[in-house]
Amino acid sequence: MSDQRPAPRVGLFVTCLVDVFRPTVGFAAVKLLEDAGCTVEVPSAQTCCGQPAFNSGDRKTAADLARNTIAAFEGFDYVVVPSGSCGGQIKHHYKELLADDPAWAARAHHLSARTYELVSFLADVLGVTNVEARYDGTVTYHDSCSGLRELGIKEQPRRLLNSVDGLTINELPGAEVCCGFGGTFCVKYPDISNHMVEAKIADITKTGADTLLAGDMGCLLNMAGKLKREGSPIRVRHVAEVLAGVTDEAPPIGDKT
C-alpha cells in the first residue's frame, strides 16, 4: 500500500463457524489484513449471513439477517470474509433477496460492491503478492465450491501459498469437485455426503501431502472430521492460518490441543 493513502478501513465478517469453531482463522485474517496496511474492526452487531435460512427456503429469515448484516457493515471501505460461501451469500444473494425492497436493495448493492473473500481481497484488491510466513510441509488445496464458482477464487490462494517459505504444493486431482458438506445437506443426506467425502479424502491421501488447506470452515470441518475418523495423520487447516504464519498458535483442525 502506498503511504500517502489512508489505511483502508475493513470490517471483518467473522462467519459463524470461525466464531464458534476456529477463532484462530479470524485472528489470522486480522493479522493478514493489518500486515497489508488495513485497519480492521469487527462489528459486534453481526451474527450469521443467513445462508442456512436462504438455502432452506426461508426467505423471510434470510432477508432479516441480510438487513442485519448490511446495517452492521455500513461505513466500512471494505467488508472481508474468511469464507467463499458466506462471502458469496453477501456479495451475490443479498441483492436477489432484497430486490423487491427498494431502500434495502440499494444498500445491498452497495455492500456487495465492497465485500470480498479474504484471500481474493488480499490478492485482487490489495495486490499482495507474497506473505511473511513459514510452513514446513507439503500441502494440497481443495477449492471450495462457492469461492471457486461464485467468486472466481482459484489462483489467488496458490499464488500466495507459493510465497510461504518451506511450503510445497501438491495439486489435488478433482480439487474442484464438492467435498460433500453442502450446509444442511450433510445431515439431511448423510449417506450421500459420506460417499462424497470418502472420495475426496481418498484423492487427498493420494497426493502424498501432509497438510490439507481450503478457504471455508464448512468444507474443512467435513474433511477433517472424515480424515480423523479414518485415523489419517493429515493435518487440516484454513489457508489463512498458513498465510498468516500462525500455525504454531493452534493445533490443526480436529487434532488434540
Added chain:
Amino acid sequence: MHPTTHAFPENARKALSDERLQKVLSTAGTGFVEKRRKAAERLPEFEALRDQGRDLKNHVLANLDTYLEAFEAKVTEQGGHVHWCRTDQEARDAILGICRKANARTVTKGKSMIAEEIGINDYLEANGLIPIETDLGEYIIQLRHEPPSHIIAPAIHLSKEDVAETFRDAHTELPRDRLLDEPKVLIAEARQVLRRKFQEAEVGITGANLMIAETGSTIIVTNEGNGDLTQILPRIHVVIATIDKVVPTLEDATLVLRLLARSATGQEASAYTTVSTGPKRPGDVDGPEEFHVVLLDNGRSALLGTEFQDVLRCIRCGACMNHCPVYGSVGGHAYGWVYPGPIGSVMQPALLGVKEAGHLPNASTFCGRCEAVCPMRIPLPKMMRHWREKEFEQGLQPATMRRGLGVWGWFARRPALYHAATRMAVKALGALGRGKGRFARLPLAEGWTRHRDMPAPEGKTFQQQWAERKGKR
C-alpha cells in the same frame, strides 16, 4: 412409469450399497467430463455461444405461441399433422389413435425422453401393439424392463457383462457358446435382431431435439443411425416433442447443435443429424407417407412467467448430471422417475409436484458445477432453492429442521443474545471433552457423527476473545 421419487433417501441408500452399480458409476462419469472440457477448449467461442444459446431460448420462450403456430402452419402446409396435447394422456391417445388408424402392430422407436415421460411403451403394449426401442441403450433397458438412468446414455448403469446376460436371456435363439464379451460383438448382436424389426414396423416414433418454425422441420441427433431407420422405413413417422423445443430458424438450430454435442459427449457434432420435413413428396425416393408431430405441453406452459421459466431452455444434453457429485454417487435410478440429476431436481417437482419430488431439490450441496457447465446457462441451484422455498411455504420440510431453523433464526436476529448463546454453546462443548480435539459422538448431531468426527471448538468464541483483547488495548 410409477414414480418412487418420494423414496429418494432409501433409493440412494440402496444405490450406495450396490457394489456393481458403484463400480460402473466410478468409471462411467469421468469420461464425459473430460470430453466436454476438451471440446469446449477447442472452440474459442464456446462461452460466447452459451450466451447466444441462452438469449435465443429466452427469446423463444417470450414468443412461444408465435413460433409454435408458425411451426404448425408449416407442417400442415407440407402435408403433415400437428396434434396439440395438453397432458401425457392426450399424447398417449393421439399416438395410439395414429397407430390404430394405420392398423399397426409393430412400432419402432428412436430415443426420446418425452416418450419416457408419457410412458408410451407400456401404453402401446397394453393396447396390443409391440413397441421396439432401436437405440442400443434403450433397447437393452427395454429388455430388462428398466427405466433409463441417464438422459443421453440410458444404460450407463450397466456393465458389458450385464448387457451380455440380458441378451442371453432375451435372444433365446442365440447359441449358448457364442461369446458376448466385447462391446463390438454386443452391438452386432443387437443390430442383427433390430434389423428385422425395422422392416416389420408400420409406425416409427422419434423424439425431436429441435423443431424449426421457419421450415416446419424437426431434427434429431443420434450416434447410431437408428433414428433414421426408425423414421424412414415405416409408412408413418410420429414425432413426439414438447413445446419448448421450437426455435425460429435453421440457423438458430445450428447454434443449439454446436452446443449440444459438445456439452453432451464432447463431440463436435453427433454422428447423425437428421432433419425431417413433412411426409414423402411426389418424386421423393423414400420417406414416410404420413408425418405427425405430437406436440406436448404437460405442465411446461405453466412454468412460463414463473421463477422456473429458465428451466425450459434445457436442451437435454446431460452435462449437468455428468458433472453432479450427487448423481455420480447414486446414479439415475435413485431419482425415481424420468429425469435424473440437477435438471431432474428442477423438472420433477414441476411435473410430479413438490410433495412427490421434494427430496430432489434438497439433495444438492449447491456446489454449482451443473450451472457452470450448462450450455444454456440455466441457474439450476437457484431453481432448486426456489423449490425449497415452495416446500417451506407449504410446511413440507421435517418438523425438527423447521424448529431448529426457527430457534436459530430467532437468536441470529438478536446479536447480543446470539453472542451470549454461542458463548454458552462453546463452553458446553468444551465441557464435553475439548482435550481430544474432536468428538466421535455428539447429541443432536448423529447425521454428522455417523460417518465422521466433529472437530471440537478451540475455546472461547472469536467475538468473546476480540472483546477481551479490545478491552486490554
